Structures are given as structure tokens and as C-alpha cells.
Amino acid sequence: MKPTLGPTVILDRISEKRTDKEYMEALVSAETSRFFVLAGDKAVVDSNEDRTKTHVHWFTGLEIADLGLAVNEAIFLGIDPEDGTAKYAVATSEHYARGAPQARDALKSRVEVRTLATEGAMPQSELALVAQAVSLGHWHENHRCCGRCGGSMNIKQGGWKRKCWACGYEAFPRVDPVVIMAVTDGEHIVLAHEHRFPDKMYSTLAGYIEPGDDIVHAVRRETKEETGLEVGEVKLLGSQPWPFPHSLMLGCIAHAEYRELVVDAAEIEHAAWFSRIEANSMLSGIHSQELWLPGPQSMAHQLVKAWLSNEI
Numbered sequence: 450m451k452p453t454l455g456p457t458v459i460l461d462r463i464s465e466k467r468t469d470k471e472y473m474e475a476l477v478s479a480e481t482s483r484f485f486v487l488a489g490d491k492a493v494v495d496s497n498e499d500r501t502k503t504h505v506h507w508f509t510g511l512e513i514a515d516l517g518l519a520v521n522e523a524i525f526l527g528i529d530p531e532d533g534t535a536k537y538a539v540a541t542s543e544h545y546a547r548g549a550p551q552a553r554d555a556l557k558s559r560v561e562v563r564t565l566a567t568e569g570a571m572p573q574s575e576l577a578l579v580a581q582a583v584s585l586g587h588w589h590e591n592h593r594c595c596g597r598c599g600g601s602m603n604i605k606q607g608g609w610k611r612k613c614w615a616c617g618y619e620a621f622p623r624v625d626p627v628v629i630m631a632v633t634d635g636e637h638i639v640l641a642h643e644h645r646f647p648d649k650m651y652s653t654l655a656g657y658i659e660p661g662d663d664i665v666h667a668v669r670r671e672t673k674e675e676t677g678l679e680v681g682e683v684k685l686l687g688s689q690p691w692p693f694p695h696s697l698m699l700g701c702i703a704h705a706e707y708r709e710l711v712v713d714a715a716e717i718e719h720a721a722w723f724s725r726i727e728a729n730s731m732l733s734g735i736h737s738q739e740l741w742l743p744g745p746q747s748m749a750h751q752l753v754k755a756w757l758s759n760e761i
């Protein structure tokens with residue numbers, strides 16, 4: 450399985466040095482440091498005319514300041530091992546990028562991160578960086594105030610921690626683990642269309658891991674809740690960071706007996722067993738009723754593909 454949003458670690462996150470305040474202050478103001486801008490869920494990029502090649506646009510610290518953005522609130526992504534430069538992301542709003550006179554032109558070329566992942570024009574290493582920054586950006590957006598006392602949370606360690614100025618409460622960027630599973634009897638697979646999905650899109654079952662769950666238990670619990678099926682053996686096949694907003698997808702295969710599904714109607718509009726032939730036509734976009742599966746950047750796609758080719 451080869452998911453395209455990661456895991457690709459190309460930068461050194463120097464976690465051992467991030468607690469050194471003076472070092473981090475010197476690093477963010479170093480002339481060689483580079484910054485890219487996230488405006489909401491869009492990254493500022495450079496593209497060729499037909500959009501077959503897309504790269505992150507790197508700004509200098511001075512350029513960031515000229516755009517009216519806060520260099521000292523930049524999120525540290527890591528040190529590039531090739532040239533030793535520090536790389537950062539600066540998060541702002543779509544509203545600011547569109548409206549602020551000094552930012553309008555420089556931030557004009559913005560592309561949704563989901564689109565970047567889908568169109569495959571950005572190198573994998575850069576896409577992984579953008580995904581990392583989006584996850585961190587979402588977390589910061591939702592942790593401006595202390596969950597304990599409501600005080601203001603100051604950014605620490607290059608954005609890898611926030612600390613309440615009033616009560617000292619510390620919060621760290623989180624990931625939400627999600628199990629996503631190919632439930633199969635060997636010759637058929639369970640695919641579902643959730644209410645929130647685009648028209649005719651189906652996917653494998655998935656659900657958040659809850660406190661007290663391990664991976665196997667979460668797969669069994671979610672499969673039972675969503676379809677009424679009892680699952681036997683569960684195997685973890687791989688994992689993938691998914692920055693919408695900050696999930697970690699844990700791809701599994703689970704075995705169940707072929708039997709009638711009892712669907713949880715609150716979440717799922719329709720779920721069914723699909724044959725290998727049908728699943729293959731959905732994956733290839735040639736299904737007779739135009740049912741389709743998410744694109745190759747998704748774990749669901751990779752799971753179905755691996756099952757069809759007997760890799761799992």
C-alpha cells in the first residue's frame with residue numbers, strides 16, 4: 450500500500466532543541482529560514498501553466514513581515530537536511546489573504562490542500578509538509594484559550610506546545626486515531642455510502658478510536674455498530690496521517706461471515722457486500738450505476754486495491 454499523504458519525514462524536527470528558547474528565537478529570525486503560507490485550508494504555491502507541476506512557495510522572514518503576518522507565530526516544521534535551512538508554516542485566514550491590500554497579490558496563488566493531494570502535481574515530500582502544517586494549523590486555531598481556566602494560551606517551542614499564561618496548563622498538538630477497515634468474507638467486501646458523502650461515493654467502514662479501545666476492539670465495535678456484523682480476525686496493514694483536521698488513519702483488514710447487514714441509519718445511507726468485480730469497477734470509475742470510491746491518495750482506495758490484488 451502506498452498512500453500519498455505520508456508518512457514521509459524529510460525534515461529534522463530537532464525535538465531535543467525545541468525547548469531552547471534562545472535557539473528557537475535565533476532560528477526563526479535567521480536570514481536563511483523559509484516560510485510558506487497557509488490561508489485557511491489553502492497553501493500558497495507556484496505552478497506551471499497547465500498545473501502539472503506545483504511547488505510550495507517559500508517566503509523569507511522579511512517578506513512574511515511585509516505581508517503583515519507574524520513571523521514569531523510561525524509553526525516550525527523542521528530543518529532541511531540538504532541545506533540546513535529551517536522551514537516554517539505561517540497560518541492565516543482565507544479572508545485575510547483575499548482582503549489585506551499588502552497580501553492580496555503575493556498570496557493570490559492558493560490551492561486547497563485536498564486538491565493538492567488529489568491532483569498529484571506536488572512532490573510527495575512537499576505534500577507531506579503541507580499536510581503536517583495543516584494539522585498543526587487546525588490545532589492552533591482551536592487552542593487559543595485554555596481549556597482549564599479560559600486564559601490565553603501562548604505559543605511555545607516553535608508551535609509544538611501552547612501554555613496558559615494564567616494557570617500554566619500545557620497543551621500539545623494532538624492526532625485523532627481512526628480505524629478504517631476492509632471488512633471482507635474473502636470474495637466480497639463491505640462498502641458504505643454515508644449521508645455526508647458526495648453522490649454515489651462509497652468507502653470502507655471507518656470510525657474514531659475511543660478511550661479504552663485498542664485497534665482490534667475499535668474495528669470490531671465500529672463494524673458491529675455500523676453494520677451489525679461480528680468481525681473475527683483483524684490485521685493492521687498500515688497507517689497514514691490525514692490532515693482533515695488531524696487524524697491518523699489505521700488501515701486494517703477484518704474478516705466477517707457473509708450475512709445480511711443491519712445498517713446504522715443515523716450515519717449510513719446504504720451499505721452492502723460488493724463482489725470483487727463490482728469493487729474493481731468502482732475503483733476504476735466504470736461501475737454500471739456510476740458508484741465510485743475515493744481517489745488513490747486515500748487509505749480506503751489503497752485498502753480496496755490491496756484486497757483486489759490479493760496483497761492482503
Ligand SMILES: [Zn+2]
Binds near residue numbers: 597616
Ligand atoms: Zn489556564
